[in-house]
Amino acid sequence: MxxxxxxxxxxxSDQVMTAVAERLGVPRPALEEVYYGPPRQTFDLGGPDLEYWTAVGDELGVSVTPEDAAELTVIDARKWADxxxxxxxxxxxxxxxxxxxxxxxxxxxxxxxxxxxxxxxxxxxxxxxxxxxxxxxxxxxxxxxxxxxxxxxxxxxxxxxxxxxxxxxxxxxxxxxxxxxxxxxxxxxxxxx
CATH class of the missing domain: 3.40.50.1000 (HAD superfamily/HAD-like)
Structure with missing residues (x-):
């Protein structure tokens, strides 16, 4: 197998980082530091989208609403499928x-x-x-x-x-x-x- x-x-992963950084309005290097941070493991284990994106936003000093989290989830998924x-x-x-x-x-x-x-x-x-x-x-x-x-x-x-x-x-x-x-x-x- x-x-x-x-x-x-x-x-x-660079295409994902670029799209998500643009949506959050942050530099890509800043996003790269937090995207795979501690909240990611919970997210990869099936944790809630809103919880993950809020944690990412908090680390970057960006407010993430439930609507933002839903949009980021769609962007994230779409780019990871390319x-x-x-x-x-x-x-x-x-x-x-x-x-x-x-x-x-x-x-x-x-x-x-x-x-x-x-x-x-x-x-x-x-x-x-x-x-x-x-x-x-x-x-x-x-x-x-x-x-x-x-x-x-x-x-x-x-x-x-x-x-x-x-x-x-x-x-x-x-x-x-x-x-x-x-x-x-x-x-x-x-x-x-």
Whole structure:
């Protein structure tokens, strides 16, 4: 089973940051400091949208109303569902292979990704908000194995965060830090063209 993370692998987090920073009216570097801060783990575990966006706003000195939070949630989800250039071709090259997703993602993002046409090629999608666990918690890799119907030795995982890769290796998965689609296809021995 080829297991892929979303953010930083199939989806570029920079496009998300730019759109959310523009909506909040703050510089992108300031948003980047708080977007993945402590409130994010609760959000990725299924916490309320309003609670997360209010915490982000508080850190940035920006008032976030319930209406603002709803709009930010839509912007966030829409941008996280847009594949990076080359990702569609990468996924096409994996046709015929068992593929899955393992991503730290809030509930709204999980729903949006499941509705995206490109996600239909995955056999299974596992999101932190749906299993109540976040990477790099070792239990999420076991939960993913259960969802995929695999043993650890059957999974090859790509993630942009070294700590998630290390946790996957400790679980028994073959795991690699994402270096782009070409490098991933080479590691997998998948020929294109």
């Amino acid at each position: 080829i297991v892929l993370d979303l953010g930083g692998v199939l989806v570029a 594949l990076t250039p080359g990702s569609a071709e990468f996924l096409a090259a994996l046709a015929g292979h068992r593929t899955a997703v393992l991503s730290n993602a809030p509930a709204h993002l999980a729903r949006t990704v499941r509705d995206a046409g490109w996600s239909r090629g995955f056999e299974t999608l596992v999101f932190s908000a749906e299993v109540g666990l976040v990477k790099p918690d070792p239990a999420i890799y076991a939960a993913a194995d259960e969802a995929y119907g695999t043993t650890p030795s059957e999974c090859v995982f790509f993630d942009d965060r070294p700590r998630n890769v290390e946790a996957a290796r400790e679980h028994g998965w073959e795991a690699h830090v994402w270096e782009g689609p070409t490098a991933a296809l080479e590691r997998l021995g998948v020929r294109t063209g």
